[in-house]
Amino acid sequence: MDVKDAIKSRFSVRKYLNKPVEKKLIYKILDIARFSPSGHNMQPWEVAIVTGKTKDELSKRLMDDFNSRKARNYDYNYAIRNIPAFINDRRKACNAKIFKHKHIDPIADKEALHEHIMENFKFFGAPVELFFLREKHLGEGTLIDIGIFAQSVMLAAWELGLGSCPQASIAAYPDTIRNTLKLPDNKIVLFGIALGYPDLENYINKLRMDRDAVDAFSTFYD
C-alpha cells in the first residue's frame, strides 16, 4: 500500500472483530508515527493505550457520565455553534449520511439515537482505545502537530491491517479519563482513536463519506 492508496482508502471503522491486537503491533504503529513533523520538533503528543479491563471500566464510566446527563466539559474548544453555514452544511450532511445509513430517525427514534451515541463510549467494540493527551500549558498551535501525528497513526495502522476511528466525542468527560487512568491534572485529553481489526463485512463499515473537490477549498495565487 503506498501513501496515496492509504490516504484514499482509509475510513472510519465503526465495528471491529473480536480479536486482540498484539502490544508489539501497537508499538510498531507508534514507532512509525513518531516520525511525524511538529513545530520546532516539539513532538507534543502523548498517547495512553487502553485495553482490557481498564478499557471496559472507562467505557462504563463514560456511559454513566452521559446517561446521568453530566455536562460535557472538553479541555479545549470544539464548539459547533456560530460556525459558517458552508461548514455547518458539511457537518449536517455527515450526520445525515450516518443516520440514513443506520436507518435511524434521530428525532423520532430516541432509543436508537441513544444506542448510536453509546457506540462511541463503547469505542465501537474496538479492543484498543488510544487517548491523545497533551501538556496543559502549550499553545493552540500544538494541536496541529497532534492532528498530523494522529493521521500518521491511522495510516500506519491501516497499512498494517488495522482499522481506526478518531473520536472527539469521548473527550467530553476528561476528568473521568484522568481519574480512571490516574493522569495528573496537567494532562489534557484531546480525542481518542479506536483501533482494531476491522469487521469489513459489517454494514456500518460500508459507509464512505464524501469529500469536496479541490476547487472548493483551494485558490491558486500566481
Ligand SMILES: Cc1cc2nc3c(=O)[nH]c(=O)nc-3n(C[C@H](O)[C@H](O)[C@H](O)COP(=O)(O)O)c2cc1C
Ligand atoms: C478530530 C476528529 C474527531 C472525530 N470524532 C468522531 C466521533 O466522536 N465519533 C465518530 O463516530 N466519528 C468521529 N470522527 C470521524 C469523522 O466523522 C470522519 O472522519 C468523517 O466523517 C470522514 O469520514 P471517514 O473518516 O470515514 O473518511 C472524528 C474525526 C476526527 C478527525
